[in-house]
Amino acid sequence: MPQRVTMATVARRAGVSPMTVSNVLKGKQSVSPELRSRVEAAVAETGYRFNATARTLRSGRSGVIGLLAPGSTSPFSYYGMLGGLIAQEARRHGLTLAMESPEPGREAEIGAIERARAMSYDGMIVTPLAMGPEDGPLLPQDFPVVVLGERPAPHGTAHISLPNHAGAFDATTHLLERGARRIALVSGRPGPEENVLTRRADGYREALAAWGPEAGAPVLIEVQELGPQAGREAVRAALAQGRRPDAYLGITDSVALGVMRGLADEGLRVPEDALAMGFDGIPEGEFSIPSLSTIRPDHAWIARRAVDLLLERMGSDAPAQLGGLELTAPHTVLPRESTGR
Structure with missing residues (x-):
C-alpha cells in the first residue's frame, strides 16, 4: 500500500x-523565496495535496473570503482592478479571494451573501448596488461582512467609501486652474437617492x-451607462447639437476614455482643443x-483596510455586534x- 503523503513528508x-x-x-x-522554492x-x-476540508474542520475556517462587486470581470472595470489588490492583500494573510x-x-445581493456563508466562506467584502441601511437585519448576523462603495451601507456594517465629493471638487478645480471655463460633467443623470453620481455631481x-x-x-452631458462607448456616443451627440465645452469631467475614467475617443472621432484634440x-x-x-488625468483614490489603502476590517470581524464570535x-x-x-496645457 502506498505511504500516505502528509505535510510532514513534504517538510522532511x-x-x-x-x-x-x-x-x-x-x-x-x-x-x-529560497525556502518557498524548496517547498x-x-x-x-x-504529489502532496492540501486537504482543505480537514483544515476547515480543525480550525473552523475555510481560508476563503469573497468579493461581491459589479462588473469585476469586465474591461475597464474599477472593481476588477481593486479586486486584484484585495486578492494580493488576502494572500498576505494566507487567504484566497473568490470574486463574483x-x-x-x-x-440577489442578499442571496449571494447567504450562499457565501453556506459555502463556508470566512467572510465577504461587498459592493452593493441595491442594498441599503434598512437591510442590515437581513444579513447573517454570524457572518463577517465589510461594505465598499457609494450607497449608504446596511446598518451595523463597516463601510469604506470613495472620496466622491472631495475628489470631484478637486478634479473640477484642477480643470479651472488649467484655464477651463466651460466644464461639462459627462455622467448618468443623478437620481433622488444618494450614490456615486449624486456625490460626484455635488462636488463638481x-x-x-x-x-x-x-x-x-x-x-451635464448625459450617458446611459458608465462605460467608454457611452462616453464616446454622448460627446459626439453633444457636438452634433452645437454643445462644445472647453473641458470634460468624466464621472469615471472609463467614461472619460470614451470622451477622448469621441473627440478624436470629430477631429478634436485633447488637450489642445479641450x-x-x-x-x-x-x-x-x-x-x-x-494619458488621462484623473482622481486616484488610494487603492492599496482601500484593499488593506477592507481585509483588516474583515479579519477583525472574522475573529469575533458576534461580528454584527462590533457596530458600524x-x-x-x-x-x-x-x-x-x-490636462497638460
Missing part, C-alpha cells in the same frame, strides 16, 4: 518545518460655485494617448497629458 523532503510548509501553502509572504519543489515531487459579480437587485457643482461667476454654469479628466485611477488611463464604521479613502489629483 524540503528540509524545513511543517509550519513553513503550511505558510507556503497558505500563500503567506513571510517565507523567503514547492517538494510538493511537486511528493452580482445579479441586479437587492434580493460646488467647485464651480466656489471659483465664482467666471467658472460658468454646470453642464481638456479631459476622469475619476478612479484605473491603469488603462496611464496608457491612453494622451464609516471610512473614506484618501485620494490624490494625478495630472497627465489630457
Whole structure:
C-alpha cells in the first residue's frame, strides 16, 4: 500500500518545518523565496495535496473570503482592478479571494451573501448596488461582512467609501486652474437617492460655485451607462447639437476614455482643443494617448483596510455586534497629458 503523503513528508523532503510548509501553502509572504522554492519543489515531487476540508474542520475556517462587486470581470472595470489588490492583500494573510459579480437587485445581493456563508466562506467584502441601511437585519448576523462603495451601507456594517465629493471638487478645480471655463460633467443623470453620481455631481457643482461667476454654469452631458462607448456616443451627440465645452469631467475614467475617443472621432484634440479628466485611477488611463488625468483614490489603502476590517470581524464570535464604521479613502489629483496645457 502506498505511504500516505502528509505535510510532514513534504517538510522532511524540503528540509524545513511543517509550519513553513503550511505558510507556503497558505500563500503567506513571510517565507523567503529560497525556502518557498524548496517547498514547492517538494510538493511537486511528493504529489502532496492540501486537504482543505480537514483544515476547515480543525480550525473552523475555510481560508476563503469573497468579493461581491459589479462588473469585476469586465474591461475597464474599477472593481476588477481593486479586486486584484484585495486578492494580493488576502494572500498576505494566507487567504484566497473568490470574486463574483452580482445579479441586479437587492434580493440577489442578499442571496449571494447567504450562499457565501453556506459555502463556508470566512467572510465577504461587498459592493452593493441595491442594498441599503434598512437591510442590515437581513444579513447573517454570524457572518463577517465589510461594505465598499457609494450607497449608504446596511446598518451595523463597516463601510469604506470613495472620496466622491472631495475628489470631484478637486478634479473640477484642477480643470479651472488649467484655464477651463466651460466644464461639462459627462455622467448618468443623478437620481433622488444618494450614490456615486449624486456625490460626484455635488462636488463638481460646488467647485464651480466656489471659483465664482467666471467658472460658468454646470453642464451635464448625459450617458446611459458608465462605460467608454457611452462616453464616446454622448460627446459626439453633444457636438452634433452645437454643445462644445472647453473641458470634460468624466464621472469615471472609463467614461472619460470614451470622451477622448469621441473627440478624436470629430477631429478634436485633447488637450489642445479641450481638456479631459476622469475619476478612479484605473491603469488603462496611464496608457491612453494622451494619458488621462484623473482622481486616484488610494487603492492599496482601500484593499488593506477592507481585509483588516474583515479579519477583525472574522475573529469575533458576534461580528454584527462590533457596530458600524464609516471610512473614506484618501485620494490624490494625478495630472497627465489630457490636462497638460
